[in-house]
Amino acid sequence: MSDVTERTLHLLSLLQSRAVWSGEELAVQLGVTARSVRRDVERLRRMGYPVHAAHGSGGGYRLGAGRALPPLLLGADEAAAVAVGLRLAAASSIDGLGEQALRALTALEQVLPPAARAEVTAVTTALEVLPSARAGIPGPTLVILAGAVRDGVEARLDYERADGHRSTRRVEPYRVLTIEGRWYLFAWDLERADWRTFRLDRMHEARASTFRFAPRPTPDIEAHVRAAVARGGRAGRVIVRFSVPAAQLRPRIPPTAGTVEADGEDACLLHLAEADLRWVAMHLAHLGLPVEVIEPAALTQAIAELGEWFDRARGVGAGTG
Known part of the structure; x- marks a missing residue:
């Protein structure tokens, strides 16, 4: 492969990796002059790649959309990653995406070199994704x-x-x-x-x-979104304290139910947004951990009532046994 061809392919990979590049940035990355960058850009355009150029502040080179999708540069690992993504997309809750993803996966496998095709086939064969029941x-x-x-x-x-x-x-x-x-x-x-x-x-x-x-x-975007999902439009605020590290409790709390906040190294706070305190008491009991109610005080009464119910149920069971 000639140096010019190799440099042109390198330029293409750079344009695919970021939205906008200045001519100076591309020259530094390629180790050439700005004039050589302009010649390489023209070479890509002749090959069918729509490279747009804008002058002034915030301008530069960017790879635009053409009438047809030009070839993409993908390594074996990247192709495998794309194949996994397409397989997951085929079973996603995004309307109309499944059939398109499967067609794209078929087209991808047809143009892969043998080693990459074998890796993609092995990965996709091992995957089994159950379709989501969520609204599309x-x-x-x-x-x-x-x-x-x-x-x-x-x-x-x-x-x-x-x-x-x-x-x-x-x-x-x-x-x-x-x-x-x-x-x-x-x-x-x-x-x-x-x-x-x-x-x-x-x-x-x-x-x-x-x-x-x-x-x-x-x-913290993830924490903020998880807290919003946990609230879910429900009224009421519940905070309880557990004498276990946050890392131990967090895997047991679905993000739609509540959020866990560390309270020192050996304790954590569970934040819930739920109006039905009986529901909260039942799920706290399911965790099977000693718990301290921070707020509201009415949750303590709900836990006591649940305990009385368990006592009555255990008594009935012993009497009939």
Whole structure:
């Protein structure tokens, strides 16, 4: 392979790895002059790759969308990772994605070299993903929001709350993530001037704008979203303390039920948002750990009533035995 061809392929891999590159940055990465970068860009364009150039502040080179998808540069490990992702996508809750993912997986396997094909086949054969029973989300919604996060632009949502109220929300999107098979958007709500978590399956429409926003300091995004999922629109606040490390309790608490916060090295606090204190008492009993009620005081009474029920049930069992 000639040096020019190798450099051109390296340029292509760089353009695929990031949204925008300045000419100076590409020259440094390739070890050539800016003039050579311009010649290599023209060479890619002749090969069918739509490389766009913009001048001025914030400008540079970027790989655009063409009429047909040009070849992508994937190593064996990357191809295996893509194959795994396609296999998972085929069983996802994203509407209309399953058939497209399987077609893409078939096309990928046809062009792989033998060693990479064997690795992909071994990985995908070992996978078995059960379809999600969650409500599906439109595939374009996920793509639009992920693109808005990547580009740092505002988005507008036609959103329906749990109580059925619909409204238009203008947000600065920061992360799209999935928890227990359900997709969420973590964003700054511009009208409410606060962080919000939105479920994608409650979005009737999502539109990305061209208005860029300056990134804000974010809280722990995963913890914030898990706390919002745990609240789930329920009224009531419950805090209990366990004399075990947070790492020991956290795997036993689903993110939809509550969040665990360390309280020193050997204790932790469990935060719940649930109006039915009898439900809380029952699940605390299921954990089988000594517990201290922080709030509300009514939870202590609910635990006592549950204990009385167990005593009566045990007494009935002994009498009939």
